Structure formats: C-alpha cells, structure tokens
Amino acid sequence: xxxxxxxxxxxxxxxxxxxxxxxxxxxxxxxxxxxxxxxxxxxxxxxxxxxxxxxxxxxxxxxxxxxxxxxxxxxxxxxxxxxxxxxxxxxxxxxxxxxxxxxxxxxxxxxxxxxxxx
Amino acid sequence: xxxxxxxxxxxxxxxxxxxxxxxxxxxxxxxxxxxxxxxxxxxxxxxxxxxxxxxxxxxxxxxxxxxxxxxxxxxxxxxxxxxxxxxxxxxxxxxxxxxxxxxxxxxxxxxxxxxxxxxxxxxxxxxxxxxxxxxxxxxxxxxxxxxxxxxxxxxxxxxxxxxxxxxxxxxxxxxxxxxxxxxxxxxxxxxxxxxxxxxxxxxxxxxxxxxxxxxxxxxxxxxxxxxxxxxxxxxxxxxxxxxxxxxxxxxxxxxxxxxxxxxxxxxxxxxxxxxxxxxxxxxxxxxxxxxxxxxxxxxxxxxxxxxxxxxxxxxxxxxxxxxxxxxxxxxxxxxxxxxxxxxxxxxxxxxxxxxxxxxxxxxxxxxxxxxxxxxxxxxxxxxxxxxxxxxxxxxxxxxxxxxxxxxxxxxxxxxxxxxxxxxxxxxxxxxxxxxxxxxxxxxxxxxxxxxxxxxxxxxxxxxxxxxxxxxxxxxxxxxxxxxxxxxxxxxxxxxxxxxxxxxxxxxxxxxxxxxxxxxxxxxxxxxxxxxxxxxxxxxxxxxxxxxxxxxxxxxxxxxxxxxxxxxxxxxxxxxxxxxx
Numbered sequence: 001x002x003x004x005x006x007x008x009x010x011x012x013x014x015x016x017x018x019x020x021x022x023x024x025x026x027x028x029x030x031x032x033x034x035x036x037x038x039x040x041x042x043x044x045x046x047x048x049x050x051x052x053x054x055x056x057x058x059x060x061x062x063x064x065x066x067x068x069x070x071x072x073x074x075x076x077x078x079x080x081x082x083x084x085x086x087x088x089x090x091x092x093x094x095x096x097x098x099x100x101x102x103x104x105x106x107x108x109x110x111x112x113x114x115x116x117x118x
Numbered sequence: 119x120x121x122x123x124x125x126x127x128x129x130x131x132x133x134x135x136x137x138x139x140x141x142x143x144x145x146x147x148x149x150x151x152x153x154x155x156x157x158x159x160x161x162x163x164x165x166x167x168x169x170x171x172x173x174x175x176x177x178x179x180x181x182x183x184x185x186x187x188x189x190x191x192x193x194x195x196x197x198x199x200x201x202x203x204x205x206x207x208x209x210x211x212x213x214x215x216x217x218x219x220x221x222x223x224x225x226x227x228x229x230x231x232x233x234x235x236x237x238x239x240x241x242x243x244x245x246x247x248x249x250x251x252x253x254x255x256x257x258x259x260x261x262x263x264x265x266x267x268x269x270x271x272x273x274x275x276x277x278x279x280x281x282x283x284x285x286x287x288x289x290x291x292x293x294x295x296x297x298x299x300x301x302x303x304x305x306x307x308x309x310x311x312x313x314x315x316x317x318x319x320x321x322x323x324x325x326x327x328x329x330x331x332x333x334x335x336x337x338x339x340x341x342x343x344x345x346x347x348x349x350x351x352x353x354x355x356x357x358x359x360x361x362x363x364x365x366x367x368x369x370x371x372x373x374x375x376x377x378x379x380x381x382x383x384x385x386x387x388x389x390x391x392x393x394x395x396x397x398x399x400x401x402x403x404x405x406x407x408x409x410x411x412x413x414x415x416x417x418x419x420x421x422x423x424x425x426x427x428x429x430x431x432x433x434x435x436x437x438x439x440x441x442x443x444x445x446x447x448x449x450x451x452x453x454x455x456x457x458x459x460x461x462x463x464x465x466x467x468x469x470x471x472x473x474x475x476x477x478x479x480x481x482x483x484x485x486x487x488x489x490x491x492x493x494x495x496x497x498x499x500x501x502x503x504x505x506x507x508x509x510x511x512x513x514x515x516x517x518x519x520x521x522x523x524x525x526x527x528x529x530x531x532x533x534x535x536x537x538x539x540x541x542x543x544x545x546x547x548x549x550x551x552x553x554x555x556x557x558x559x560x561x562x563x564x565x566x567x568x569x570x571x572x573x574x575x576x577x578x579x580x581x582x583x584x585x586x587x588x589x590x591x592x593x594x595x596x597x598x599x600x601x602x603x604x605x606x607x608x609x610x611x612x613x614x615x616x617x618x619x620x621x622x623x624x625x626x627x628x629x630x631x632x633x634x635x636x637x638x639x640x641x642x643x644x645x646x647x648x649x650x651x652x653x654x655x656x657x658x659x660x661x662x663x664x665x666x667x668x669x670x671x672x673x674x675x676x677x678x679x680x681x682x683x684x685x686x687x688x689x690x691x692x693x694x695x696x697x698x
Contacts, residue, residue, distance in 0.1 A: 113286040117674025
C-alpha cells in the first residue's frame with residue numbers, strides 16, 4: 001500500500017507540475033499547485049501507514065490496556081494537518097491575487113503577467 | 119546569561135505586535151507602525167540578553183518548549199537552540215527590521231490607516247518568521263516559520279494592489295515559494311520516514327556516515343527549497359520582480375532579512391542535518407554560489423530599473439556569502455556571516471535611498487532619473503556611501519568582510535579567489551554605472567520634486583552610520599559575529615548534542631580582520647579600478663553580449679521560472695548523487 005500510495009503521490013505531483021508548466025490560465029495554475037500540494041499530503045500519509053494499522057487513536061480494552069499497538073504514525077498525520085491549514089491560507093492568497101490580476105488586466109492569461117523581465 | 123525561555127520572546131513579541139497592529143490599523147496607521155517598532159525592539163532586547171554568552175563565549179543556548187526534554191535521545195517536541203549563526207541572523211532581523219518599519223512610518227505616512235496597519239502587521243510576521251527559523255532546531259518548526267514569512271511576503275509584494283506589476287510579482291513569488299515549500303515539506307517527510315526524527319541534532323546523528331539514496335533525495339529537496347528563499351540562481355527568479363514591485367522599505371526587508379531565512383535553511387541542511395563530508399555538499403554549494411554571483415552581477419549590469427538592479431545585486435551577494443559558507447573553514451564561514459550582516463546594512467540603506475529617490479521624483483527608471491543627484495544632494499551622498507560600502511571601499515563595512523573571505527581563499531583555494539574577484543568586479547561595475555546614471559550624468563532636471571522627510575533621513579543616517587562603524591571596528595565584528603557563527607557550524611556534532619541535551623560551550627577559532635594587509639589593499643584597489651572603469655564605460659556603451667544573454671534568460675514568464683527551478687532541483691540532486 002505504501003508503494004502504491006507513493007506512486008500515486010508522485011503521479012499527482014507530476015500532473016500538477018505539468019499543469020503549472022503549461023496551463024496559461026491563472027486559475028488553472030492555482031488548481032495545479034493545489035494538486036501538487038495534495039500529492040505531498042498523500043505521500044506523507046502513505047509514509048505514516050503500517051501494515052494492518054488502525055487510526056492513531058488510543059483505545060483501551062476493558063482490562064485497561066491499549067487495544068491495538070499497531071496504529072499509523074500520528075506525527076506525520078499531524079504535520080499534514082499543519083500543512084493543510086497553511087495550504088488553505090496560501091490558496092486564498094493565490095486566488096485573490098489571480099482575481100485582482102484578472103480584473104486589472106482584463107484577462108486571466110499568464111502571458112499578460114510578463115512586464116517584469118530581463 | 120538570559121534565561122533560555124527568553125528566546126521565545128523574540129517571536130512572541132512581533133507576532134503579538136502584528137495582531138495588535140491589524141486592530142490598531144482600524145483607527146491609526148501611525149500607532150500600528152509605532153507598535154511594530156516597539157515589538158521589534160522588545161524582540162531585540164530579549165535576544166541581546168543571550169548575546170554575551172552565545173556571541174562572547176561560544177555557548178549554545180537550548181530551550182525545549184513545554185518542558186518536554188528528549189527521551190532516550192529522541193525529541194519530537196519543539197526545541198530551539200541559539201548558536202552563533204542563528205543569533206546573529208535573529209539580532210540582525212530585529213534591529214534592521216525596526217529601522218525599516220521606522221522608515222516606512224515616515225515615508226508612507228500619507229497612506230490610510232488600514233494599509234499602514236497591514237504593512238506593520240505583515241512586516242512583523244515576516245521578521246518573526248525569519249527569527250524563528252534562525253533559532254529553531256527542528257525541521258518541522260522551520261517549515262512552519264518558512265511558511266509564516268512566505269505568507270507575509272506575498273502580502274507585502276502585492277502591497278500596491280492597484281498596480282498590475284505588483285500583482286504579477288506577487289503571483290510569481292507565491293508560485294515559486296509555494297513549490298519551494300512543497301520541496302521542503304517532502305524532504306522533511308522523507309527524512310522522518312527514514313530516521314524517525316525532525317530534530318536537527320537527532321537527524322545529524324542518524325545521518326552521520328553513509329547516506330542512503332533517500333537521504334540524498336531528501337537533502338537535495340531541502341537544499342533546493344531553501345535556496346529558493348535565499349535567491350540562489352536557478353531558484354532566484356522571484357527575487358528581482360518582488361524587489362522592484364514592492365514599496366521601498368519592503369524591498370529592503372526582502373533583500374536584507376527575508377533571504378536570511380533561506381541562507382539559514384541552507385546552512386542547517388548542509389552543516390547540521392547532512393554530513394558535509396559524506397556528501398559533496400560543499401562542492402554543490404560552491405557551484406551554486408559562483409553561478410549566482412556571476413549571473414546576478416551580469417544581470418544587474420544591464421538593468422534600467424534602480425530597485426531591480428539592486429535586487430539582482432542581492433543575488434550576487436548571496437552568491438558570495440554562499441562561496442564563503444562553502445569553504446567549510448572557520449575564516450570562510452566567518453566572512454560569510456560578516457558579509458550577511460554587512461549586506462543587510464548597506465543593501466537596506468541603498469533600497470531606502472532608492473525609495474526616497476522614487477518618493478522625491480516619482481521615477482524608478484535610471485534613464486529618467488539621469489542627473490537627479492544635482493537637485494537631491496543628500497540622497498546622492500547617501501547612495502554613494504551605500505554603493506561604496508557595497509563594493510568594498512575601505513574602511514567601510516563591505517571591505518572588511520571581503521578581506522576575510524579573500525584571505526581564506528588566497529590560502530586554500532586560489533581558483534575560488536579568482537571567481538570571487540570576478541563577481542566583485544562585476545558588482546562594482548553595476549553599482550558604478552547606476553551611481554553615474556542616477557547622480558551625475560545628464561541634465562539638471564526641473565520637474566516637481568520634494569526632498570526626503572526627516573524620519574526617512576534619520577533611518578538612513580542610522581544605517582549609514584552602522585556601515586561606517588562596522589567597517590572601522592571590523593576586528594570586533596570578526597570576533598563577535600564571525601567567530602561564534604563559524605564555531606556552531608564547524609562543530610556540528612557538539613551543536614547536535616546541544617540541540618538534544620542542553621547548553622554547551624564551543625571552542626572559538628580565532629578569525630582576524632586585518633584592515634591594513636598590503637595584499638588586500640592592492641587587490642581591492644585593482645578590483646575597484648577595473649570595476650569602476652568598466653562601469654563608467656557601460657554608462658554610454660551598448661550592453662555587452664554576456665549581459666544581454668543573461669537578461670534574455672529572464673523571460674518574465676512564470677512557466678519559465680518554474681521550469682528553471684525544476685532544472686535546478688534535478689541538477690542539485692544529480693550533483694549530490696555520485697556513488698548512489
């Protein structure tokens with residue numbers, strides 16, 4: 001599963017990167033970046049998983065012991081949550097820049113954003 | 119010695135101030151900026167209490183937040199360690215940040231309270247991000263500070279929301295920094311997956327000796343991610359755009375302070391996380407430094423926009439800093455640390471002066487600014503002072519840091535000395551050309567102009583004075599900035615132990631700044647003579663082919679910028695990989 005998830009993550013990252021490299025619409029560039037971002041979460045969550053692992057919640061048995069010693073690594077899931085929060089903020093900034101730029105330039109084409117060069 | 123927990127005050131103060139500033143911005147922009155200056159002053163005061171121990175005696179001060187000490191050598195709780203390098207960066211950010219916000223208070227005081235409130239808040243978040251990154255000993259924590267300062271930098275770049283170029287620059291910095299963030303994030307994930315650690319000290323122990331393929335990939339990703347923030351070439355394209363589009367004090371903050379986050383990240387990756395002798399890290403770093411120096415300086419030579427020129431020069435300076443770090447020797451690292459502080463001083467001064475020139479004339483293009491110095495003698499004098507400090511005119515501060523770097527390279531790597539001298543000649547030429555164009559060549563202009571305000575001149579006077587003092591007192595700078603910075607990076611094993619254990623004292627290696635060394639004086643005279651000659655010639659001459667070629671590479675397309683960055687990542691990974 002880790003391998004399959006990792007391959008999926010790399011594939012998603014590559015699709016996102018392809019979008020950033022070739023899509024000329026600002027919103028599609030932002031969407032591609034979001035896809036790249038999601039692929040990084042998938043990769044880290046894949047790293048966190050173990051064979052036959054449960055969710056990282058400590059459940060106690062009737063005798064007071066821990067129900068299952070095999071659970072996914074909570075640390076990696078935790079940092080994914082941190083990164084998701086940051087990612088939402090960044091996407092909001094991205095979209096507001098894109099909307100503003102489209103309003104000012106009358107187009108959402110990245111070709112219009114080439115005044116700063118050389 | 120201050121209590122280790124005081125380190126936290128260095129970020130708590132600016133973040134609290136930032137939240138306050140957004141609230142105050144509803145009523146009074148001036149109050150928001152004053153709060154910003156005050157909270158950076160508090161951060162500086164908190165950091166200064168650690169300075170005698172860290173910078174004076176080479177102690178590493180460690181704080182495990184929440185009282186979660188490591189268990190059996192494992193540490194997942196956030197740990198901060200103030201080593202010489204980190205503390206120098208943090209102090210620089212707090213001090214210069216306060217001056218820059220003070221300048222903004224004066225120049226931009228005509229703006230509405232809402233704008234000023236957010237300017238103050240975002241500046242504080244940016245400074246907090248860099249200070250946090252400089253002091254943390256935890257990769258995850260560093261990623262968070264990376265993103266804190268990144269978010270602030272997007273907002274600050276887009277500060278002039280009504281200008282399309284500001285939006286363009288903001289979009290580019292956001293795309294490139296976001297991808298850099300992914301690289302750091304994945305690099306951290308790979309390292310954790312391999313070693314189960316994010317604490318630098320723990321990673322250092324786990325990575326000692328032979329590195330696996332995954333380790334190499336992770337280190338390459340971290341290096342590329344932080345190099346983006348530092349503005350090293352192939353990852354640098356956001357930098358000149360953001361610098362030319364943002365307000366002047368913000369450009370100064372980007373050039374002097376924001377790039378330090380990247381430099382700190384590179385330093386931690388190369389010296390603490392990875393074993394610089396197990397992987398060809400120092401070679402890769404040297405190559406990045408030389409390419410950045412040459413490309414940045416050549417591009418600066420052909421610019422017409424004053425702030426963009428200074429932005430490209432920043433890339434060249436980071437290149438020189440990187441060459442110094444990549445020596446892996448006490449004197450080279452000390453020179454890099456000195457240059458880092460000195461660059462923050464004189465580049466901030468130059469950006470503020472450029473901003474004051476724009477403020478006075480409404481023009482940013484050198485071709486339109488011709489001869490402005492005759493009607494603005496104060497601004498002209500400040501520009502000449504800043505440029506002289508930058509190119510290394512003795513006894514200003516640039517000279518001392520170049521001198522320490524030259525002395526080390528002359529002894530150990532004469533080829534690299536040649537590369538550094540070439541970069542310095544090109545930088546000198548670029549600044550000479552700008553100085554000639556702005557100040558002296560052309561007719562006296564009769565357009566409507568107004569002089570700088572008192573607060574603006576005061577902020578520039580502080581920075582200018584510091585440039586002179588840091589130059590004259592170079593041996594003290596070498597002792598209290600250079601030596602402790604080098605100690606923490608050279609004794610990475612001891613530093614790693616301190617990050618897991620507690621405060622440790624390191625042995626300082628003596629580094630001397632000899633201002634009167636005859637060889638150094640002759641070398642400087644040669645660099646200045648050739649550079650100034652070239653610069654004066656290029657005032658009227660057609661741009662040489664290398665300059666045009668480098669400028670043609672900067673197409674301005676965000677797609678090309680990302681492509682350059684990806685090529686950079688692949689090259690770094692391939693260069694690190696031999697034997698794997």
